Structures are given as structure tokens and as C-alpha cells.
Amino acid sequence: MRKRWLVYLLCLFTLGLTQTLTQAQPNNAFPLLVQSGDNWAALAVRFQTDEALLRQLNPHPNPQRQPTIGTELILPETAVPQTGSLIRPFGTLLATAAQHQTSPWLLALRNNHTSPHRPALHQLLFIPNSTTTPRDLPAGFTSLELSQTVGKPGQAVGLRAVLDSEQPVTAVLGNNEIGVFANGRFLVGLTGTGAFFGTQQPSLQIQVASAPLWEQPWQFRDSDSWTFQQLTLTGTAAQIDQQSIAEERERLFAIWEKDSDTPQWNTPFQLPIDNFLEISSDYGARRSYNGGPYRTYHEGVDFAAYGGTPVLAPAGGTAVVAEFLYVRGGAVIIDHGLGIYSGYYHLSSIAIAPGDVVTPGQLLGEVGTTGLSTGNHLHWDLLVDAIWVDAQAWIEQGMSCWILAGLNGACN
Numbered sequence: 001m002r003k004r005w006l007v008y009l010l011c012l013f014t015l016g017l018t019q020t021l022t023q024a025q026p027n028n029a030f031p032l033l034v035q036s037g038d039n040w041a042a043l044a045v046r047f048q049t050d051e052a053l054l055r056q057l058n059p060h061p062n063p064q065r066q067p068t069i070g071t072e073l074i075l076p077e078t079a080v081p082q083t084g085s086l087i088r089p090f091g092t093l094l095a096t097a098a099q100h101q102t103s104p105w106l107l108a109l110r111n112n113h114t115s116p117h118r119p120a121l122h123q124l125l126f127i128p129n130s131t132t133t134p135r136d137l138p139a140g141f142t143s144l145e146l147s148q149t150v151g152k153p154g155q156a157v158g159l160r161a162v163l164d165s166e167q168p169v170t171a172v173l174g175n176n177e178i179g180v181f182a183n184g185r186f187l188v189g190l191t192g193t194g195a196f197f198g199t200q201q202p203s204l205q206i207q208v209a210s211a212p213l214w215e216q217p218w219q220f221r222d223s224d225s226w227t228f229q230q231l232t233l234t235g236t237a238a239q240i241d242q243q244s245i246a247e248e249r250e251r252l253f254a255i256w257e258k259d260s261d262t263p264q265w266n267t268p269f270q271l272p273i274d275n276f277l278e279i280s281s282d283y284g285a286r287r288s289y290n291g292g293p294y295r296t297y298h299e300g301v302d303f304a305a306y307g308g309t310p311v312l313a314p315a316g317g318t319a320v321v322a323e324f325l326y327v328r329g330g331a332v333i334i335d336h337g338l339g340i341y342s343g344y345y346h347l348s349s350i351a352i353a354p355g356d357v358v359t360p361g362q363l364l365g366e367v368g369t370t371g372l373s374t375g376n377h378l379h380w381d382l383l384v385d386a387i388w389v390d391a392q393a394w395i396e397q398g399m400s401c402w403i404l405a406g407l408n409g410a411c412n
């Protein structure tokens with residue numbers, strides 16, 4: 001009996017404690033997932049607080065550093081969100097007010113300016129409206145979207161934006177120049193990261209004409225689901241001609257590094273094979289040869305299938321390679337435009353010729369085991385900006401239509 005009372009008492013005590021903890025939490029102290037354009041100045045305007053307080057709540061060893069896209073920030077209890085646009089104008093407040101159809105005096109008041117006649121060059125200006133989230137975007141951008149808020153190594157990386165007017169734009173992720181494509185005021189940037197990119201916070205930099213460089217770090221988090229494969233090469237397989245491998249690679253990279261400006265597809269990408277037994281190796285599988293370190297990874301997706309199974313074009317494009325190669329055997333490579341290439345290897349036969357324009361579902365060849373291969377399978381690879389990316393993730397994310405929509409195009 002006494003024991004039971006003790007349990008009740010304990011329960012009551014715990015309940016009381018939980019309640020106190022809940023009460024101590026202010027209603028609006030919610031964490032915020034940082035998006036592109038959420039820098040300290042923009043967040044201070046948006047939540048009607050000041051930069052110093054935000055930095056104090058979210059300390060970082062480098063005080064110059066802007067909040068990292070894909071990480072969470074703590075907001076102060078007093079944070080109250082407001083809506084509107086943040087812009088970096090090229091002229092006076094008066095000109096900006098006219099452009100945005102608002103009162104110059106209201107603009108001056110909301111931005112602590114004494115007069116609307118003063119120039120406000122490259123200064124962050126807040127324009128209240130009811131629909132927009134205030135974000136500090138690159139000069140002349142009315143929107144900027146990323147394909148993923150937390151980047152995933154091995155996947156294609158995309159950005160899309162709408163600009164006030166046509167402007168020359170370049171973009172860089174870490175050390176890697178991003179392929180940028182425009183359709184008037186609509187803009188898409190594309191690159192990949194590779195399966196060994198790891199967890200890191202590379203800087204996303206965007207340069208618009210002669211405006212100051214726009215820059216924000218971006219969180220990439222490595223997957224914990226990579227598979228590890230130990231392969232043993234013996235006899236003839238061990239005597240692979242390294243020279244021929246290097247030459248083939250070099251020749252193909254000369255093709256993959258070319259970007260054409262126009263998308264050649266207008267449908268979602270499909271799997272290139274209908275009848276397969278299993279996916280025998282995913283993209284990014286770490287590989288060790290003869291007990292060595294895991295220094296390489298699988299650059300495509302392997303579909304185990306019977307010899308002679310049809311291999312089909314996943315989307316529209318132009319065949320740029322259709323021939324037998326040393327490593328890849330019967331090979332077809334399709335240029336889809338915008339620096340996107342897909343490849344089909346170890347084919348027993350090839351059904352198209354270089355220069356052929358292919359339509360979705362068109363027969364490219366048949367599954368075989370030609371080149372350096374130990375059994376019938378299709379090795380399918382996808383390159384974006386001359387980097388191998390995960391083709392399965394590409395399809396699952398609907399990247400092909402996401403890109404077309406970013407260029408104001410249709411996809412169906």
C-alpha cells in the first residue's frame with residue numbers, strides 16, 4: 001500500500017515538473033529552418049528584432065558568418081514575423097517606391113530614412129506587403145529556391161530564380177562553378193556534388209552583373225546508408241589495361257563537360273528498363289578492390305537483367321555516343337541539354353546512331369555483358385555539370401520537371 005502511494009507521489013511530482021517546463025517555454029520561441037536569403041539583417045527585419053540579439057542566441061566562432069541554409073536557428077521570445085520584400089535598389093528611395101508602387105514617405109519611415117530623395121544604393125530596403133517573406137536575395141532576384149534545403153551528397157543540386165530583368169548571373173558552390181541557364185528572367189543553376197562530398201557547409205555564391213557578391217553557407221549532410229562492396233579481381237580481370245581506362249574516361253569527359261543551353265526533354269525522366277531482376281548495385285556504393293581502401297565508388301546504378309532485355313530512353317535527347325568501348329562495352333550516351341547526360345553500358349547491341357534524336361521510351365539497345373563486366377546487367381549513369389549523380393534520386397525528386405518549371409517550361 002505504501003509503495004503505491006510513493007508511485008502516485010512520484011507521478012504527481014513528474015507531472016508538476018513537466019508543467020513547469022512547458023510554462024517556461026514561450027509560445028513563439030520556435031526554431032527556424034534557415035532558407036536561402038535568411039541572413040542576419042533579413043531575419044532582424046522579418047522578426048522585428050535586432051541582429052545582435054539573433055547572433056547572441058545563435059553564437060558561432062566566426063561572427064562574420066551568415067546563418068547556414070539547412071540549419072536551425074533559435075529566435076528570441078519577442079520575435080513577431082512581418083511580411084514584405086527586401087531589396088537592394090540601384091537608385092533613390094523615390095525611384096524604388098515608384099517601381100514598387102508604394103509611397104516614398106512610407107518607405108522612408110519604415111526604413112528609418114529622413115528623406116525619400118536620398119540615394120539608397122545597395123542598401124537593404126524593406127517594402128511591406130501581405131504575401132512575401134522578407135529575404136535578402138541576390139540583387140534583382142524576386143525569388144530564389146534550392147532543390148533541397150539540406151544538401152545530400154551524391155544528388156543533383158539545383159537552384160531556380162526569377163529576376164526583375166535579364167542580367168548576367170554566375171554561381172559557385174564551394175570550389176565548383178554551377179552551370180547557369182536562363183530563359184529571359186527565369187534562371188536555373190545546376191551542378192552535382194559526388195558521393196564522397198561528405199558532411200560540410202560549402203558557400204553558395206551568386207554574382208549578378210556588377211552588384212556586390214551574394215554569399216551564404218549551405219549545410220550538406222552525408223547519408224548513412226551507403227553500401228560497402230569488397231571486390232576481388234583475379235586472373236585476366238586483374239590485368240585491366242589502365243591506359244585504356246584513362247583514355248576512355250578522358251574522351252568521355254570531353255563530351256560531358258559541354259553544356260548546351262536548351263533542354264531537350266519535356267517529360268519526367270523514367271527508368272531506362274522495364275523488366276529487370278533487381279538493382280544489383282546502387283549509385284555511390286563504396287568499393288574496395290582486393291582488400292584495399294574504399295577509394296572509389298559506383299558511378300551509376302546497376303540493373304541485373306536477362307541478356308537481350310530492351311533498354312529505353314528515359315526522356316528526350318540526342319545520342320552523342322553509340323559504339324563499343326573498352327570499359328563500358330556497348331555504350332549509348334544521350335545529351336539531354338543543360339549539361340545533363342545519361343549513359344547505358346555493357347549493351348549486347350545498339351539500336352541507334354550518334355546524332356539521332358531520341359524520344360522517351362525509344363529503344364536504345366539490349367542488355368548484355370560487353371566491356372569490363374562479369375554478367376548481364378545494365379549500368380546506367382547520369383551526369384550533371386560533369387559530375388556523376390544518383391539517377392534514382394533524380395527521378396524520385398522529380399528534378400527534370402523542377403528544372404523545366406524553373407525555366408518557365410512545361411513538363412508532362
Ligand SMILES: [Zn+2]
Binds near residue numbers: 300378379
Ligand atoms: Zn555498374
